[in-house]
Amino acid sequence: MNSQEQTAPLLEVRNLSKHFGAVRALNDFSMVVRPGEVVALAGDNGAGKTTLIKAISGVFQPTGGEILLRGQPVSFSTPQEAREKGIETIYQDLALADNLSIGANIFLGREPMRKAFGFLPVLDRKAMAVAAKQTMGRLDFHVSRLDAPVSNFSGGQRQAVAIGRAVYWDAQILIMDEPTAALGVPEQRKVISLIHQLKAQGRGVIFISHNLQDIFAVSDRIVVLRRGVQAGERKISETNHDEVVKLMVGG
Amino acid sequence: MTSTSSSGGTHVAPQADHGDPARTWIARIADGRAWLFLAGLIICFEVWSRLAFGATFVLNPFNVQSIAIFAVAPLLLATGQTFVIISGGIDLSLGFIMGLAAVVAAHATNMAGAAIPLPLAMLAGILAAVIVAGVPGVINGLLISRLRIPPFIGTLGMFGVARGAAYLLAGGTTVPVQNSWFALLGNGKFHGVPYLVMITAVFVVVMHYILSQTRFGQHNYAIGANVQAASRAGIDIKGHILRLYVLSAMCAGLGGALYAARFTAGAAQAGEPLLLDSVAAVVIGGASLFGGSGTIFGTVAGALVIAVIQYGLVFVNVEPFWQFIAVGLVIIISVLIDQAQRRFSGARQDE
Numbered sequence: 294m295n296s297q298e299q300t301a302p303l304l305e306v307r308n309l310s311k312h313f314g315a316v317r318a319l320n321d322f323s324m325v326v327r328p329g330e331v332v333a334l335a336g337d338n339g340a341g342k343t344t345l346i347k348a349i350s351g352v353f354q355p356t357g358g359e360i361l362l363r364g365q366p367v368s369f370s371t372p373q374e375a376r377e378k379g380i381e382t383i384y385q386d387l388a389l390a391d392n393l394s395i396g397a398n399i400f401l402g403r404e405p406m407r408k409a410f411g412f413l414p415v416l417d418r419k420a421m422a423v424a425a426k427q428t429m430g431r432l433d434f435h436v437s438r439l440d441a442p443v444s445n446f447s448g449g450q451r452q453a454v455a456i457g458r459a460v461y462w463d464a465q466i467l468i469m470d471e472p473t474a475a476l477g478v479p480e481q482r483k484v485i486s487l488i489h490q491l492k493a494q495g496r497g498v499i500f501i502s503h504n505l506q507d508i509f510a511v512s513d514r515i516v517v518l519r520r521g522v523q524a525g526e527r528k529i530s531e532t533n534h535d536e537v538v539k540l541m542v543g544g
Numbered sequence: 545m546t547s548t549s550s551s552g553g554t555h556v557a558p559q560a561d562h563g564d565p566a567r568t569w570i571a572r573i574a575d576g577r578a579w580l581f582l583a584g585l586i587i588c589f590e591v592w593s594r595l596a597f598g599a600t601f602v603l604n605p606f607n608v609q610s611i612a613i614f615a616v617a618p619l620l621l622a623t624g625q626t627f628v629i630i631s632g633g634i635d636l637s638l639g640f641i642m643g644l645a646a647v648v649a650a651h652a653t654n655m656a657g658a659a660i661p662l663p664l665a666m667l668a669g670i671l672a673a674v675i676v677a678g679v680p681g682v683i684n685g686l687l688i689s690r691l692r693i694p695p696f697i698g699t700l701g702m703f704g705v706a707r708g709a710a711y712l713l714a715g716g717t718t719v720p721v722q723n724s725w726f727a728l729l730g731n732g733k734f735h736g737v738p739y740l741v742m743i744t745a746v747f748v749v750v751m752h753y754i755l756s757q758t759r760f761g762q763h764n765y766a767i768g769a770n771v772q773a774a775s776r777a778g779i780d781i782k783g784h785i786l787r788l789y790v791l792s793a794m795c796a797g798l799g800g801a802l803y804a805a806r807f808t809a810g811a812a813q814a815g816e817p818l819l820l821d822s823v824a825a826v827v828i829g830g831a832s833l834f835g836g837s838g839t840i841f842g843t844v845a846g847a848l849v850i851a852v853i854q855y856g857l858v859f860v861n862v863e864p865f866w867q868f869i870a871v872g873l874v875i876i877i878s879v880l881i882d883q884a885q886r887r888f889s890g891a892r893q894d895e
């Protein structure tokens with residue numbers, strides 16, 4: 294690692310380990326994510342990508358090592374704590390409630406209330422719709438029917454809703470687990486352009502994908518994991534598909 | 545797949561949503577199908593009754609009152625059942641929780657009546673019924689949320705337990721209530737509207753508010769659609785499920801108390817035939833048994849459909865066994881409409 298980027302890291306992982314009994318799923322792993330940077334995590338199945346993101350997002354407690362957020366050591370006992378600190382994970386299976394509107398999904402679990410007739414607390418659907426419209430607008434997705442359930446929208450749009458939720462709650466680090474895996478080609482392209490926008494807004498993105506084409510289209514750096522250890526780290530501008538594949542399979 | 549007009553980096557202006565008017569139309573009809581059924585049924589019975597007896601069916605206030613009274617008990621069970629079914633569960637114990645509550649209401653009213661004034665004794669009886677009904681609800685909720693027993697099995701077990709408890713408490717017979725206020729509550733009217741119907745109407749509006757306007761209701765829909773998403777959003781699933789089954793049991797508790805008022809007696813078998821009616825009302829009302837959809841007002845229409853079929857067939861002098869066939873057909877047609885609508889909207893999910 295060199296220090297040619299002047300910006301302080303948003304997220305830093307130092308010597309992180311996670312052992313399940315005798316299995317060393319993750320061993321002495323380090324990486325940094327800077328503001329406005331997209332870091333791709335690559336590796337074969339079982340290389341430890343999922344363990345790593347679960348340790349960062351508070352699902353697992355790491356066995357050793359530390360996580361620093363803007364230079365401050367943090368530890369999360371639940372995913373909610375990680376989310377409150379601005380680390381949001383966007384899961385492959387989207388984690389949306391299909392029967393609810395975009396606004397309701399953005400606010401799921403933290404719904405705004407208002408007082409009807411001055412005393413009766415009711416859900417503030419208008420505020421949710423307004424926030425949904427603004428947030429989706431920031432991602433350049435313009436939806437007209439804000440009361441429609443998200444099941445009415447396409448895969449890419451739903452991915453945008455999941456990302457929009459993270460953006461609305463001001464996540465600084467977005468961990469995206471295979472965000473393009475279940476999508477058709479035009480939709481994949483939309484998601485890639487969404488990631489570009491997140492980057493332009495100065496957020497850090499950890500992008501997990503099997504698709505090297507997507508990784509090369511959007512990432513600044515690539516970190517390759519193999520059997521729980523870091524097998525290599527390259528700047529995208531200084532590497533190519535062949536080298537990454539070699540790192541992944543250990544050639 | 546062929547739209548290659550834009551290359552990797554530039555943003556592809558996304559299409560707006562798929563909300564074309566035709567789909568919303570069909571969705572609206574499907575959502576309101578219970579009210580359409582109700583209107584259709586009333587017209588059928590009206591025509592039938594005029595042709596057969598030259599008398600009106602629906603314009604006769606006595607008929608309307610009777611249907612409303614008929615619908616009260618199944619509707620109270622069905623409001624609780626609506627919440628449970630939307631969450632993706634089912635509560636089979638409601639019928640006997642209602643019976644248990646009816647017996648408790650009768651006993652408690654009688655006992656309290658010996659010590660305190662009758663109107664207060666009546667309130668004490670109703671309160672006792674609702675609270676005692678909450679106990680099996682708590683057990684249901686704990687079984688399902690903490691011990692991960694499927695709702696169908698957990699509440700089936702509670703069905704048996706509540707049934708036995710109700711018969712034991714009633715001593716195997718019906719328990720008469722000695723309280724004139726309680727009898728008045730069950731049979732009195734105000735300007736032609738029975739008190740029972742008024743209480744139920746207020747209760748239904750409150751339940752509609754809880755389902756459609758509160759976080760509890762919103763989370764209930766989310767859990768029914770995608771438990772994992774709800775849990776990742778930070779919703780306390782276990783706590784919610786617990787409160788949910790307590791709520792549905794307490795609805796049955798109120799149903800039992802009002803049963804005791806109407807018949808001035810508590811009987812363990814009070815809710816026995818009503819359990820499946822309550823599920824039917826919810827399904828006819830537009831909820832999906834897979835969870836995630838349904839409304840209280842849909843369920844109201846569903847309960848009224850059943851009540852109109854049952855009362856109407858008696859009114860036009862058809863053998864009562866046809867009721868079962870008619871209700872069964874309405875359930876099947878209702879689910880078919882739901883599936884047709886799902887298939888239609890499902891086909892439009894991809895670009």
